[in-house]
Amino acid sequence: xxxxxxxxxxxxxxxxxxxxxxxxxxxxxxxxxxxxxxxxxxxxxxxxxxxxxxxxxxxxxxxxxxxxxxxxxxxxxxxxxxxxxxxxxxxxxxxxxxxxxxxxxxxxxxxxxxxxxxxxxxxxxxxxxxxxxxxxxxxxxxxxxxxxx
Numbered sequence: 001x002x003x004x005x006x007x008x009x010x011x012x013x014x015x016x017x018x019x020x021x022x023x024x025x026x027x028x029x030x031x032x033x034x035x036x037x038x039x040x041x042x043x044x045x046x047x048x049x050x051x052x053x054x055x056x057x058x059x060x061x062x063x064x065x066x067x068x069x070x071x072x073x074x075x076x077x078x079x080x081x082x083x084x085x086x087x088x089x090x091x092x093x094x095x096x097x098x099x100x101x102x103x104x105x106x107x108x109x110x111x112x113x114x115x116x117x118x119x120x121x122x123x124x125x126x127x128x129x130x131x132x133x134x135x136x137x138x139x140x141x142x143x144x145x146x147x148x149x
């Protein structure tokens with residue numbers, strides 16, 4: 001992979017990347033710098049049940065879609081055991097159609113790449129594309145996008 005002097009510009013050169021993606025990345029990085037821990041959760045005593053709740057926080061907007069950071073463990077324990085990394089209302093019935101939920105335990109690079117995937121996928125599905133087709137196209141786009149991170 002060649003070195004890019006301005007990685008922001010190379011992201012903008014991709015047609016599926018919007019200014020909103022870059023603004024969300026900037027917000028995510030600022031949040032990380034503001035004291036959000038990248039460390040693993042504290043160890044609990046065996047048998048201790050802790051419910052932290054959904055802890056839904058708005059990350060930003062991408063077109064008509066609101067992007068939220070959520071407690072993924074809470075979603076897996078209470079709403080959908082298959083929830084991994086992120087989802088949106090066109091796939092998960094418990095999420096409003098105009099929302100994308102991102103697990104708050106993702107690294108910064110994963111947050112940006114998975115957000116790219118979800119935005120790409122939800123826009124296709126909002127236009128009527130079935131999930132398997134939209135997911136396949138979003139995955140291919142995410143693979144290309146990750147090479148730029």
